[in-house]
Amino acid sequence: MRINLIGVPIYYGCDREGVQYGPKKLRENNISDIFREAGLNVIDLGDIQVDKIKNEDRFKDDKNIKYYSSIYKVNNNLAQVTYDSVKSGNIPIILGGDHSIALGSISGVSRNFKNLGVVWVDAHGDFNTEEISESKNYHGMPLASLAGFGKKNLVDLYYEGKKIKEENIFHIGARDLNIKEEELIRSTKVNLYDKVMIDNKGFDFVLEDIVKKCIEQKIDAIHISLDIDFMDKDLVPGTGTRVEGGYTLEDTKHILDRIMSTNIVKSMDFVEFNPIIDEENTTLDVCIDLLNHIALLFSLEKRLSNEVQC
Numbered sequence: 562m563r564i565n566l567i568g569v570p571i572y573y574g575c576d577r578e579g580v581q582y583g584p585k586k587l588r589e590n591n592i593s594d595i596f597r598e599a600g601l602n603v604i605d606l607g608d609i610q611v612d613k614i615k616n617e618d619r620f621k622d623d624k625n626i627k628y629y630s631s632i633y634k635v636n637n638n639l640a641q642v643t644y645d646s647v648k649s650g651n652i653p654i655i656l657g658g659d660h661s662i663a664l665g666s667i668s669g670v671s672r673n674f675k676n677l678g679v680v681w682v683d684a685h686g687d688f689n690t691e692e693i694s695e696s697k698n699y700h701g702m703p704l705a706s707l708a709g710f711g712k713k714n715l716v717d718l719y720y721e722g723k724k725i726k727e728e729n730i731f732h733i734g735a736r737d738l739n740i741k742e743e744e745l746i747r748s749t750k751v752n753l754y755d756k757v758m759i760d761n762k763g764f765d766f767v768l769e770d771i772v773k774k775c776i777e778q779k780i781d782a783i784h785i786s787l788d789i790d791f792m793d794k795d796l797v798p799g800t801g802t803r804v805e806g807g808y809t810l811e812d813t814k815h816i817l818d819r820i821m822s823t824n825i826v827k828s829m830d831f832v833e834f835n836p837i838i839d840e841e842n843t844t845l846d847v848c849i850d851l852l853n854h855i856a857l858l859f860s861l862e863k864r865l866s867n868e869v870q871c
């Protein structure tokens with residue numbers, strides 16, 4: 562098993578420059594070494610190509626989705642690379658870029674497994690369709706496409722049909738949903754553990770519920786899609802859509818600990834780090850800390866699976 566790092570330097574999903582430099586900034590801070598030093602085999606597959614599109618052309622191909630054609634193309638290419646990675650028994654970690662890239666990563670991963678589960682850790686729903694989206698920014702829409710809603714070409718990206726069953730989606734941390742987006746997500750079977758629920762019942766209740774459902778529903782692999790804006794706005798100045806009332810670094814690690822202890826986490830997105838708006842590397846430090854933790858968890862998992870094989 563190898564960790565495959567895949568960068569996606571795209572900002573078209575949020576229409577705010579800077580987030581495309583996330584992969585570069587993380588590489589400058591030796592992200593490969595983090596995984597290597599944890600005892601893992603790591604191959605950096607480089608970046609997915611993102612073509613330059615002029616700002617004034619953002620609505621040229623779709624009046625409701627900014628930079629539609631580019632988002633389609635980048636995600637279709639990413640899906641192939643991610644699919645190849647998991648098919649070879651590797652673990653792709655996709656470095657955004659904005660959250661639009663989850664369309665491609667999850668489309669690729671889902672092709673390789675019979676019954677994929679997705680744990681989406683985020684302050685936002687990312688469950689708008691192009692019709693109801695207020696911003697027309699695609700990073701507020703990928704989860705809806707993956708569950709089969711909105712523009713058909715995006716639902717059918719890479720291969721025909723929706724990519725995840727509603728009940729296999731576990732959304733943790735929502736505290737900034739648009740009105741129509743909330744109506745839509747609540748009308749589905751998506752498991753929505755929003756701030757109100759987390760604050761009432763606590764993370765342990767939420768995490769045990771997710772693990773229980775993964776077993777009951779016979780989920781065979783989990784993809785974690787981690788948007789750093791899940792954390793409180795003061796902890797992550799270097800992200801474009803910050804929301805107050807968020808969670809700590811320890812909360813985020815706690816979620817990763819429990820979900821990864823299932824040993825079926827096979828892929829992950831790490832998105833929305835914008836180095837340009839960061840303040841004194843506060844967000845960079847948080848990202849590096851989290852990636853160190855993720856590396857340790859994968860290395861523990863690898864050690865345990867080796868022990869079982871012996």
Ligand SMILES: NC(=[NH2+])NCCC[C@H](N)C(=O)O
Nearest residue numbers: 660685689696698700701802
């Ligand atoms: N991945 C994200 N940071 N998404 C933010 C989405 C914000 C807002 N709900 C929108 O649709 O524009």
Ligand SMILES: [Mn+2]
Nearest residue numbers: 660683687788
């Ligand atoms: Mn998001």
